[in-house]
Amino acid sequence: MVAVERSKIKELRLDRAAPVTLTDQICQHVEAAILEGALTAGARLPSWRDLAAQLGVARGTVKAAYEKLIDRGLLTTAASPGTRVSDPLPFKGAPTVAETECLRPPDFQHRSEHALVFQMGVPADDAFPATLWARLHRQAVHVTALRTGYSDPRGLAELRSALAAHVAIARGIECSPEQIIVTSGYRAGLAMTLRSIDATGKQAWVEDPGYPVTRLALELSGVHPVAVPVDGDGLDVQQGLELAPNAALAIVTPGQQAPSGAAMSERRRSELIQWAHVASSWIVEDDYLAELHLSGRPANALASGGGSDRVIHLGTFRKTIAPMVGIGFVVAPLPLARRLIDVATWLGAPPSVASQLALAEFLREGHYLRHLRRMRRLYAQRRQSLLTVLTSLGVNNAVPAGLSVLLPLPNGFDDEGVAIEARHLDLGPAPLSLWYANASRSHAGLLLGIANVLERSIHHDCKRLLAIIRAPLTGKGSFNTALRSPE
Numbered sequence: 001m002v003a004v005e006r007s008k009i010k011e012l013r014l015d016r017a018a019p020v021t022l023t024d025q026i027c028q029h030v031e032a033a034i035l036e037g038a039l040t041a042g043a044r045l046p047s048w049r050d051l052a053a054q055l056g057v058a059r060g061t062v063k064a065a066y067e068k069l070i071d072r073g074l075l076t077t078a079a080s081p082g083t084r085v086s087d088p089l090p091f092k093g094a095p096t097v098a099e100t101e102c103l104r105p106p107d108f109q110h111r112s113e114h115a116l117v118f119q120m121g122v123p124a125d126d127a128f129p130a131t132l133w134a135r136l137h138r139q140a141v142h143v144t145a146l147r148t149g150y151s152d153p154r155g156l157a158e159l160r161s162a163l164a165a166h167v168a169i170a171r172g173i174e175c176s177p178e179q180i181i182v183t184s185g186y187r188a189g190l191a192m193t194l195r196s197i198d199a200t201g202k203q204a205w206v207e208d209p210g211y212p213v214t215r216l217a218l219e220l221s222g223v224h225p226v227a228v229p230v231d232g233d234g235l236d237v238q239q240g241l242e243l244a245p246n247a248a249l250a251i252v253t254p255g256q257q258a259p260s261g262a263a264m265s266e267r268r269r270s271e272l273i274q275w276a277h278v279a280s281s282w283i284v285e286d287d288y289l290a291e292l293h294l295s296g297r298p299a300n301a302l303a304s305g306g307g308s309d310r311v312i313h314l315g316t317f318r319k320t321i322a323p324m325v326g327i328g329f330v331v332a333p334l335p336l337a338r339r340l341i342d343v344a345t346w347l348g349a350p351p352s353v354a355s356q357l358a359l360a361e362f363l364r365e366g367h368y369l370r371h372l373r374r375m376r377r378l379y380a381q382r383r384q385s386l387l388t389v390l391t392s393l394g395v396n397n398a399v400p401a402g403l404s405v406l407l408p409l410p411n412g413f414d415d416e417g418v419a420i421e422a423r424h425l426d427l428g429p430a431p432l433s434l435w436y437a438n439a440s441r442s443h444a445g446l447l448l449g450i451a452n453v454l455e456r457s458i459h460h461d462c463k464r465l466l467a468i469i470r471a472p473l474t475g476k477g478s479f480n481t482a483l484r485s486p487e
């Protein structure tokens with residue numbers, strides 16, 4: 001006979017202050033125990049009376065929880081006394097934690113719900129306009145209750161109009177709302193683009209160093225990334241021509257190269273546009289940060305100038321407002337717009353209507369431009385504080401790199417290992433080596449995102465990070481004077 005599985009239920013702690021009812025907490029706990037394999041098919045559960053006494057709740061509370069789980073087929077009272085886990089279960093047993101271990105993204109790619117200190121590619125958590133956004137979102141949710149049908153697969157007309165007006169002012173792009181497709185962010189826009197230009201099996205120039213996720217996206221789409229070196233002027237078009245003259249597309253970050261932060265020079269821009277025209281290739285402009293330049297005027301978008309009919313412009317609000325907003329957009333050049341819209345219709349995945357309406361209002365009321373102005377000031381201050389603190393701690397080789405600070409490390413240094421160790425301390429630097437296509441350690445370094453660097457804790461956070469970096473350097477003499485602790 002199967003023993004009553006009291007021990008599995010013993011760890012159940014109820015939180016009486018939680019917004020979840022006690023019945024639902026019991027349900028969730030029993031369900032989790034079944035899914036994790038702690039309660040197996042056929043296992044007998046304690047009686048309502050016993051469990052209620054153990055938890056100090058009314059019997060009816062436990063009974064209601066068991067009944068909910070019986071309705072869902074997870075528990076049964078049929079054919080034997082007492083309540084048991086259904087045998088067979090209505091689903092195949094879940095794989096064990098060990099079996100799924102390899103499915104977790106590597107630590108450095110982990111995206112936590114709250115930004116980590118030094119994490120790249122996330123805006124300042126503490127500067128998100130939470131009250132305003134909550135109000136706009138609440139209003140939008142009310143409106144959606146009256147609009148329950150399918151919405152336009154290109155995104156809501158209100159948002160596309162607001163976006164067309166915004167890119168005209170902020171990025172110099174003249175386009176009609178009909179050319180705009182709302183997406184869930186850069187990556188979704190890139191996926192649509194690759195599909196719409198039939199890129200599978202072809203070559204694509206990517207920046208080297210460049211955003212690792214872009215390379216991954218290409219590989220997963222059956223497109224061959226060709227790493228083209230980047231210098232202070234941006235992607236080296238001549239080298240691209242030598243490496244892959246027949247590439248079907250080039251993916252670039254001309255506003256602020258990722259990760260160096262440099263804007264693409266005028267000469268390179270015109271070489272790139274000329275190449276795209278002559279070769280009938282496409283340029284994908286990843287404009288992820290262009291509005292957040294920290295000095296001088298922002299470089300114009302590639303999609304704003306002559307020859308822009310070969311440029312597919314991808315924007316995102318995940319970096320400038322918050323990842324949670326989950327909205328980006330594509331500005332489709334006219335020759336490709338029809339095809340892109342067909343792909344968007346087929347994928348059928350525009351973001352939630354409420355989020356689109358809230359963002360449309362945020363743009364229309366001028367909040368977005370104000371927010372960007374505030375963020376530029378804040379990030380400039382945070383970058384300066386970080387550089388000052390690093391210098392005071394004996395680091396004399398750190399350099400600004402867009403919304404990050406690059407801390408070069410000696411050749412051969414295990415920057416990925418440092419990043420993984422730092423995560424255990426809730427610090428999120430990114431290893432530079434992984435931004436190179438040939439992720440050897442000849443380009444070791446750490447990219448320290450500045451957005452979540454706080455004045456009150458920056459000194460302590462830098463010291464903790466430097467302790468990890470310096471541990472393997474200790475005792476290696478002049479291995480890297482730049483990173484030696486000040487005496």
Ligand SMILES: Cc1ncc(COP(=O)(O)O)c(C=O)c1O
Nearest residue numbers: 121185186187211258288316318
């Ligand atoms: C260069 C670059 N492009 C695009 C993105 C991603 O944008 P999204 O989150 O909208 O997919 C990132 C994110 O860090 C990035 O670094």
